[in-house]
Amino acid sequence: MFKKKKEKAKREKKSALTVLREYIESFGIALILALIIKCSVVEAYKIPSGSMEDTLLIGDFLLANKFIYGAKIPLLPVHLPAFREPKPGDIVIFKYPRNPKVNYIKRCVAVEGQTVQIINKVLYVDGERFPDLPFSKYTDQRTRSPGRDPRDNFGPYKVPKGHLFMMGDNRDNSADSRYWGSLPRELVLGKAMIIHWSWSPDPNAPIITRKDLLSVPKNIGYNILHFPTRVRWNRLLNIIR
Incomplete structure (x- = not known):
C-alpha cells in the first residue's frame, strides 16, 4: 500500500515537471519566434520629431517592413537576400550614421550614382526636378544663401556607391543628408509600411516625474479622459507613401 502511494506521488511529481518543462519550452519557442519577427520581418517604430511632416506626424506609430531590403538574421552577422533595393520615393528607417544607436526615418530621394542638387529650395536629381509629394512642405519663405547653409542650396553632389541620399518631407526642418552626408546602405533597417496608431501630443497632459508619486495616476487619468x-x-491603418 505504502509502495503504491509512493509510486503515485512520484508519477504526479514527474507529471508536474513535464508540464512545467512544456510551458518553458513553449515560452522559449514563442520568444525566439517573436525575436525573429522583430529582427527580420516587421518592427514597430514611433515618430518623435516633425521632420517628416505632413507625411508622418509626431505621435504616429508605424510598422516597418524589414524583409524587403534584406532582413538581418538574429544573433548572426548575416542578412537575407533583399527583394529589392531602396529606391527614390521610399520612406526608409535607418540607423543614424553619426550615432547608430539612434533610428531615423527619412525619404530616399537618390541612390548611388545619381546627382543631387538643390537650387533655391527646389530639389533636382540627375538634372530633373524631384516631385514634391502631396504632404511635403516648406515652412520658411526665406531662402538661405549658398555656402552659408546647405538647406536651400546644395550640391551638385554625386551619391557614392553603396549609399543613399535621404531627406525629410518637412524640407525646412529636417536634419538629413544635406547636413550629415549620404547614408551607407548597410545602415538601412526597413521600409515604412503602415500607421497602426496615432496619438496627438498634448502639452497640457500631466508630466510623469519621480518626485511626484501621483504623476503616474494623474497622467493615466488625463489620457483616459481625453x-x-x-x-x-x-x-x-493608413498606408505610408
Whole structure:
C-alpha cells in the first residue's frame, strides 16, 4: 500500500515537471519566434520629431517592413537576400550614421550614382526636378544663401556607391543628408509600411516625474479622459507613401 502511494506521488511529481518543462519550452519557442519577427520581418517604430511632416506626424506609430531590403538574421552577422533595393520615393528607417544607436526615418530621394542638387529650395536629381509629394512642405519663405547653409542650396553632389541620399518631407526642418552626408546602405533597417496608431501630443497632459508619486495616476487619468480626442482616428491603418 505504502509502495503504491509512493509510486503515485512520484508519477504526479514527474507529471508536474513535464508540464512545467512544456510551458518553458513553449515560452522559449514563442520568444525566439517573436525575436525573429522583430529582427527580420516587421518592427514597430514611433515618430518623435516633425521632420517628416505632413507625411508622418509626431505621435504616429508605424510598422516597418524589414524583409524587403534584406532582413538581418538574429544573433548572426548575416542578412537575407533583399527583394529589392531602396529606391527614390521610399520612406526608409535607418540607423543614424553619426550615432547608430539612434533610428531615423527619412525619404530616399537618390541612390548611388545619381546627382543631387538643390537650387533655391527646389530639389533636382540627375538634372530633373524631384516631385514634391502631396504632404511635403516648406515652412520658411526665406531662402538661405549658398555656402552659408546647405538647406536651400546644395550640391551638385554625386551619391557614392553603396549609399543613399535621404531627406525629410518637412524640407525646412529636417536634419538629413544635406547636413550629415549620404547614408551607407548597410545602415538601412526597413521600409515604412503602415500607421497602426496615432496619438496627438498634448502639452497640457500631466508630466510623469519621480518626485511626484501621483504623476503616474494623474497622467493615466488625463489620457483616459481625453482618449477620444487625442487619437487621430483618420490616420489609423493608413498606408505610408
